Amino acid sequence: xxxxxxxxxxxxxxxxxxxxxxxxxxxxxxxxxxxxxxxxxxxxxxxxxxxxxxxxxxxxxxxxxxxxxxxxxxxxxxxxxxxxxxxxxxxxxxxxxxxxxxxxxxxxxxxxxxxxxxxxxxxxxxxxxxxxxxxxxxxxxxxxxxxxxxxxxxxxxxxxxxxxxxxxxxxxxxxxxxxxxxxxxxxxxxxxxxxxxxxxxxxxxxxxxxxxxxxxxxxxxxxxxxxxxxxxxxxxxxxxxxxxxxxxxxxxxxxxxxxxxxxxxxxxxxxxxxxxxxxxxxxxxxxxxxxxxxxxxxxxxxxxxxxxxxxxxxxxxxxxxxxxxxxxxxxxxxxxx
Amino acid sequence: xxxxxxxxxxxxxxxxxxxxxxxxxxxxxxxxxxxxxxxxxxxxxxxxxxxxxxxxxxxxxxxxxxxxxxxxxxxxxxxxxxxxxxxxxxxxxxxxxxxxxxxxxxxxxxxxxxxxxxxxxxxxxxxxxxxxxxxxxxxxxxxxxxxxxxxxxxxxxxxxxxxxxxxxxxxxxxxxxxxxxxxxxxxxxxxxxxxxxxxxxxxxxxxxxxxxxxxxxxxxxxxxxxxxxxxxxxxxxxxxxxxxxxxxxxxxxxxxxxxxxxxxxxxxxxxxxxxxxxxxxxxxxxxx
Numbered sequence: 001x002x003x004x005x006x007x008x009x010x011x012x013x014x015x016x017x018x019x020x021x022x023x024x025x026x027x028x029x030x031x032x033x034x035x036x037x038x039x040x041x042x043x044x045x046x047x048x049x050x051x052x053x054x055x056x057x058x059x060x061x062x063x064x065x066x067x068x069x070x071x072x073x074x075x076x077x078x079x080x081x082x083x084x085x086x087x088x089x090x091x092x093x094x095x096x097x098x099x100x101x102x103x104x105x106x107x108x109x110x111x112x113x114x115x116x117x118x119x120x121x122x123x124x125x126x127x128x129x130x131x132x133x134x135x136x137x138x139x140x141x142x143x144x145x146x147x148x149x150x151x152x153x154x155x156x157x158x159x160x161x162x163x164x165x166x167x168x169x170x171x172x173x174x175x176x177x178x179x180x181x182x183x184x185x186x187x188x189x190x191x192x193x194x195x196x197x198x199x200x201x202x203x204x205x206x207x208x209x210x211x212x213x214x215x216x217x218x219x220x221x222x223x224x225x226x227x228x229x230x231x232x233x234x235x236x237x238x239x240x241x242x243x244x245x246x247x248x249x250x251x252x253x254x255x256x257x258x259x260x261x262x263x264x265x266x267x268x269x270x271x272x273x274x275x276x277x278x279x280x281x282x283x284x285x286x287x288x289x290x291x292x293x294x295x296x297x298x299x300x301x302x303x304x305x306x307x308x309x310x311x312x313x314x315x316x317x318x319x320x321x322x323x324x325x326x327x328x329x330x331x332x333x334x335x336x337x
Numbered sequence: 338x339x340x341x342x343x344x345x346x347x348x349x350x351x352x353x354x355x356x357x358x359x360x361x362x363x364x365x366x367x368x369x370x371x372x373x374x375x376x377x378x379x380x381x382x383x384x385x386x387x388x389x390x391x392x393x394x395x396x397x398x399x400x401x402x403x404x405x406x407x408x409x410x411x412x413x414x415x416x417x418x419x420x421x422x423x424x425x426x427x428x429x430x431x432x433x434x435x436x437x438x439x440x441x442x443x444x445x446x447x448x449x450x451x452x453x454x455x456x457x458x459x460x461x462x463x464x465x466x467x468x469x470x471x472x473x474x475x476x477x478x479x480x481x482x483x484x485x486x487x488x489x490x491x492x493x494x495x496x497x498x499x500x501x502x503x504x505x506x507x508x509x510x511x512x513x514x515x516x517x518x519x520x521x522x523x524x525x526x527x528x529x530x531x532x533x534x535x536x537x538x539x540x541x542x543x544x545x546x547x548x549x550x551x552x553x554x555x556x557x558x559x560x561x562x563x564x565x566x567x568x569x570x571x572x573x574x575x576x577x578x579x580x581x582x583x584x585x586x587x588x589x590x591x592x593x594x595x596x597x598x599x600x601x602x603x604x605x606x607x608x609x610x611x612x613x614x615x616x617x618x619x620x621x622x623x624x625x
Binding site for chain 2 (some may be wrong): 118121123124127128131133136260264267271302309312314316
């Protein structure tokens with residue numbers, strides 16, 4: 001109990017070292033200028049995937065890392081986001097810029113509906129229930145004729161690049177910037193969240209629900225808030241992904257692999273830490289994309305073997321993720337006496 | 338919709354339910370012992386079905402006779418799992434435990450996919466074939482035999498855990514591993530035995546199902562989901578609860594499929610799960 005309280009006090013983000021801040025700023029500037037150096041489309045794709053997966057993992061980090069509830073069906077919100085933009089664009093011609101928010105809203109509603117009964121469950125019960133939810137969504141969308149059932153939605157192509165329809169056929173650079181901006185916004189929001197009162201209360205709920213309850217923290221309400229925030233971070237990535245590939249079907253956007261990879265990235269990088277998903281995504285996504293190129297992606301599932309292996313090794317040797325290799329006093333400003 | 342069709346569905350559901358019950362019992366035993374949910378349970382089931390299949394296809398051994406080999410292989414697999422993975426995460430946070438067994442499940446499934454491709458296979462012309470007619474109800478012989486064997490194995494497991502010395506030692510470890518160690522019961526050995534028996538149950542179920550079920554690398558997912566639900570329904574750690582829960586799930590699955598729509602089987606089971614865990618979080622027979 002005491003050690004937990006100390007751990008909460010010395011959370012590295014509260015005092016961020018000036019050096020860390022300047023490194024982060026330099027990296028952001030670098031990321032913004034990167035396309036100007038004329039990257040080819042493979043590298044642009046790689047970066048887009050890193051941004052996307054980092055945000056997805058960050059979303060999972062909010063519910064699992066901050067509030068301690070393990071969701072094994074987070075792909076559901078990704079799929080909702082993807083279907084929201086494509087469906088509203090194809091049926092009513094609403095621009096994705098607006099329907100991204102529809103997707104967020106619908107995901108949020110679903111998170112509340114799912115969260116109210118299920119977040120009363122703890123631990124394994126919740127994990128199993130979310131696993132079932134993830135698969136249920138896939139089953140329902142595979143048979144729902146309005147959204148194209150199993151063949152999915154083929155987004156109507158605009159004849160040329162269009163910012164309004166958020167479709168770019170000639171170059172990936174605009175997608176790069178869109179994903180980059182969403183990535184930065186999300187990280188800033190989650191960083192603020194982790195420093196806010198809400199973040200501390202969530203961690204209290206995670207570490208000791210009884211003690212949190214005795215401090216008048218409404219445990220189940222806070223879990224639901226975390227779940228809704230997490231769902232609303234996940235949905236826009238689904239929307240943007242749908243705009244990026246322009247063909248979505250239930251097997252792709254509700255795939256259980258999505259729920260697996262967000263978990264994997266977060267655990268690899270460091271769970272419960274804002275920097276964890278960035279580290280995890282920037283290591284894992286290149287590995288996975290390169291292994292897909294060199295070992296072949298069709299049915300071989302070689303990258304999944306690595307995922308499983310990495311996950312087990314991390315769990316055995318580094319349960320706090322790769323971030324635990326960085327000494328804490330680097331991330332933390334020395335206490336002034 | 339005649340009463341015969343409903344009766345048929347009930348019989349089918351019952352037979353399936355007994356198999357779910359045995360799979361769930363293995364899961365429940367492991368959970369009761371060390372509070373770890375084996376998320377790779379479905380993959381272990383897949384392994385047992387493939388072991389049965391390969392023994393048939395390479396050595397011409399009928400699934401009926403290869404059952405002991407399958408059980409031994411799976412028990413060995415359980416011991417390996419314990420020594421190479423579970424041993425290290427016993428004291429870890431629940432989240433890490435879930436991630437580790439989840440990682441194991443991805444690993445086993447994708448290795449299987451790489452080695453054996455995702456093709457569907459089945460055992461051609463097993464010894465047990467055909468069906469018998471009782472009144473107006475058709476019962477597949479392999480299905481009937483499988484469910485009877487599973488029921489017997491279940492009873493055997495129950496007697497083992499409640500009557501034999503090793504079984505009592507397992508229970509003691511489940512209740513309080515430190516107190517049990519003081520009394521000279523080595524918990525590490527007990528955990529290994531628990532894994533061997535838990536996966537041995539899966540070996541029985543998988544070996545019997547190889548007679549009539551399609552064998553492919555993703556076969557375990559649905560069974561594992563139903564086993565999770567059965568364990569939660571019966572109460573985590575309760576073995577006898579698994580029997581009731583397994584049968585309930587089998588019946589819900591087959592009756593729901595008959596009366597409403599067979600493509601949403603998973604959803605009915607899911608609804609039952611939610612209702613039970615919300616109104617009776619400790620499950621029907623749980624001690625937690």
